[in-house]
Structure formats: structure tokens, C-alpha cells
Amino acid sequence: MNPFLKCTALIFILTASTVVFSQKTALLIIDIQEVYFPGGGVTLENPEEAGMNAGLLLQHFRQTGQFVIHVKHNVNQGGEIHEFVVPIEEELVIVKDDINAFNGTPLREILEKNGVERLVICGMQTHMCVEAATRAASDMGYSCIVVSDACTTRALQYGPVIVPAKEVHYSTLSTLAGYYADVLTTDEYLRSMVEASHTAD
Numbered sequence: 001m002n003p004f005l006k007c008t009a010l011i012f013i014l015t016a017s018t019v020v021f022s023q024k025t026a027l028l029i030i031d032i033q034e035v036y037f038p039g040g041g042v043t044l045e046n047p048e049e050a051g052m053n054a055g056l057l058l059q060h061f062r063q064t065g066q067f068v069i070h071v072k073h074n075v076n077q078g079g080e081i082h083e084f085v086v087p088i089e090e091e092l093v094i095v096k097d098d099i100n101a102f103n104g105t106p107l108r109e110i111l112e113k114n115g116v117e118r119l120v121i122c123g124m125q126t127h128m129c130v131e132a133a134t135r136a137a138s139d140m141g142y143s144c145i146v147v148s149d150a151c152t153t154r155a156l157q158y159g160p161v162i163v164p165a166k167e168v169h170y171s172t173l174s175t176l177a178g179y180y181a182d183v184l185t186t187d188e189y190l191r192s193m194v195e196a197s198h199t200a201d
Helices: 048-064 107-113 126-139 167-175 185-199
Strands: 025-030 068-072 094-095 120-124 141-153 156-158 162-163 182-186
Touching: 025 048, 025 126, 048 068, 048 120, 048 141, 048 185, 068 107, 068 126, 094 107, 120 126, 126 141, 126 167, 141 167, 141 185, 182 185
Parallel strands: 025 068, 025 120, 068 094, 120 141, 141 182
Antiparallel strands: 156 162
16 A cells, blocks of 8 residues: 655545555546536536546556546636546545646655556646646656547637647647657557557466
């Protein structure tokens, strides 16, 4: 069982269950919170689709006994983690005040204590907190996989120019791909895990 870390940035609940993290891969679910869904205040493009795909990743990690970390931004309105990926008792929840999930939190310490070498990253928003965590993790030496359709974002405006959400999303993924992370769809990632399992057998 992992040690209890006393830190205001972390809600860390572990019971006397026999949770074993047999692989050195962790799922990092970033900011899939009510605020980004319809009625939440900052609605992103197709948050339901991204949230459901993140839920599929979460289900896979739970079924295979792998490490899961939820990250949520500290906001007053709409700060609850969405029901698609709501944590269970054995899973970590890190609360952050910055865009980068490593800033001001014990995230790196947790990864090191659990021997994590690879991160599978999904969440909201693609061009902000997902990108920031991916770049930071890569710079720290972690191997990263960003799951493209388990992330989403919104349109941006710079002066008179409006950049559609789809272009913001894919331009960010294009920047990350090959430099900071491998970029896969949910289906591609899950199929690769099945194939790896069969190869191991």
C-alpha cells in the first residue's frame, strides 16, 4: 500500500485492499469536471464523447489493476469530477491550482514512489492542462501517450481571428506527436494493449 501523503493539494484515500500496480504505467485523467460540460460555464466541444472515451480507458486500467490518478482544477463552480470518470476509493485525486498538474502538487513524487515510467494522458482542455502536463512529464523523462479522442477543447480568439475548437485540438496534438508523446485514439490504445497481452501469453 502506498504511504499516506499529508498535503493539501492531495486527497489520498487507500483502504486495506490489495491493490497491486504490476505495471509501470499510470493513467492520468486531467480536469474532466462538470464545468466543461453543458451548463457548467465553459462548455467544450463534444465533452461527452471525450469523457466517455476517458471512461473506457479508466475501465481498462481498473480491470488490469493499473495505477490511476485523477487531477482536478480547484474551481468553486463546476469543480466536481464528471460521472463518466468518477474516482473510486482506491484511486488518487490530486487538486491543482495551476495549469501544469506538476506545479504545486506531489504528482512527481507519487509517480516516483510507484515506479511509474509511462503516462497515458487524457482530459480537458487539450491545449491547456493536457498539453502542459504532457510537456512537463516528457521533460522529466516519462514516456507519454496522449489519447486524442479522450481529450477535447474549445474555440480560441486572438484579436479578430477565431480558431475553431477542432483546429485548436488537432494543432496541439500535432505539436505533441513525435516530440513529447505518442498520440493514439482510444481504440488504438486499447487494441494495442490486447495485442501486447496476447504476445505476453
